[in-house]
Amino acid sequence: MKKIFFTFISLMMLSFNTCDENPVNGDDVKPGRRDYTWTVDTIPVLNASMRDIWGSSPTDIWICGDADNRRETVWHYDGDNFNSSGEYILAPTSLWGTSADNIWLGTAYSQLWHFSGAKWTKHNDLTFPGYTDVVISSICGTSSNNIYATGMADSFDGYRGVILHFDGSDWKYVNVPEIQVNFSFMEYDLPSKTYLLRGVNFDNVGESERLYTFKNNVLNELYSGDTGIGIGTINKEAYIYKTDLSTRKATIYKYENQSLVLWRNLDNTIYAGGISGRSIKDFFFISWGYADSLKGIGHFNGYDLVTIYPAEVYVGPDIIFETEVLFLMKDIYNGKDVILKGLLANR
Numbered sequence: 093m094k095k096i097f098f099t100f101i102s103l104m105m106l107s108f109n110t111c112d113e114n115p116v117n118g119d120d121v122k123p124g125r126r127d128y129t130w131t132v133d134t135i136p137v138l139n140a141s142m143r144d145i146w147g148s149s150p151t152d153i154w155i156c157g158d159a160d161n162r163r164e165t166v167w168h169y170d171g172d173n174f175n176s177s178g179e180y181i182l183a184p185t186s187l188w189g190t191s192a193d194n195i196w197l198g199t200a201y202s203q204l205w206h207f208s209g210a211k212w213t214k215h216n217d218l219t220f221p222g223y224t225d226v227v228i229s230s231i232c233g234t235s236s237n238n239i240y241a242t243g244m245a246d247s248f249d250g251y252r253g254v255i256l257h258f259d260g261s262d263w264k265y266v267n268v269p270e271i272q273v274n275f276s277f278m279e280y281d282l283p284s285k286t287y288l289l290r291g292v293n294f295d296n297v298g299e300s301e302r303l304y305t306f307k308n309n310v311l312n313e314l315y316s317g318d319t320g321i322g323i324g325t326i327n328k329e330a331y332i333y334k335t336d337l338s339t340r341k342a343t344i345y346k347y348e349n350q351s352l353v354l355w356r357n358l359d360n361t362i363y364a365g366g367i368s369g370r371s372i373k374d375f376f377f378i379s380w381g382y383a384d385s386l387k388g389i390g391h392f393n394g395y396d397l398v399t400i401y402p403a404e405v406y407v408g409p410d411i412i413f414e415t416e417v418l419f420l421m422k423d424i425y426n427g428k429d430v431i432l433k434g435l436l437a438n439r
């Protein structure tokens with residue numbers, strides 16, 4: 093396995109132009125540090141397209157996605173080395189767990205798998221009346237007996253969004269309206285005790301981007317439009333971002349009082365989307381990097397936006413720990429999937 097080490101990179105800095113001269117609200121929150129040492133580990137699989145990452149600790153990370161060898165679609169990473177699960181799992185899409193011995197995995201071909209700490213086992217073959225496949229796009233929950241999986245039921249004639257719930261024993265469909273979307277991503281907002289779902293429409297019927305709330309098994313549409321949206325979390329609070337990459341317009345919202353409330357306007361900054369972090373003064377995003385066509389990993393510390401790791405890569409999901417961050421990425425030059433690991437210096 094090839095490993096490359098990077099020392100702290102000179103930062104490309106740009107003022108957070110919508111803020112006052114003082115940091116953002118929350119004087120009791122310390123600005124996030126930026127003295128990371130970066131390590132890049134290449135996932136040892138050919139023609140891969142890894143899609144999701146989840147971990148209980150920096151030495152217990154799981155990654156899943158597509159690969160030519162179907163027994164190399166799920167990998168374990170201990171912080172240094174990768175090991176394939178060895179299970180024949182076709183097109184895994186999403187991972188979520190509560191501990192090292194309780195992890196769920198969904199696929200694009202009607203299956204839900206479970207890891208008990210020893211091995212992966214298939215838990216469900218999903219069916220939905222009138223459709224050929226059930227695509228699981230996202231898994232999210234609050235405990236081992238309260239987990240949701242979202243996606244769509246698909247066939248040659250059409251598709252509709254689906255939501256499943258796990259109560260500790262089995263997965264069952266939630267009765268939701270028939271909507272022509274894929275519920276592609278879900279996050280939980282702790283303050284409002286509400287799930288937020290991104291819905292995507294593929295066939296030019298109405299707006300392509302949708303945002304829904306889901307609480308007490310009730311689904312409500314919160315937004316529809318053609319501007320790209322996404323959902324991230326900071327310290328268990330959900331944030332919704334809208335980005336138009338052609339115009340460099342970007343805004344971030346919070347979900348409050350059953351509506352979207354503008355949190356930050358980031359038009360014409362290096363912000364290109366994404367949000368995840370430890371606090372409102374320590375979060376990461378995708379940045380424009382050195383040029384408009386290039387992207388890197390950005391950081392906000394309460395004062396300014398910077399590109400903390402400039403790289404010509406496609407940046408995927410991440411995991412944020414207390415002193416360590418991990419990003420799932422693809423090198424656009426060699427097509428290989430990598431884990432970028434940032435470790436804060438000891439103080």
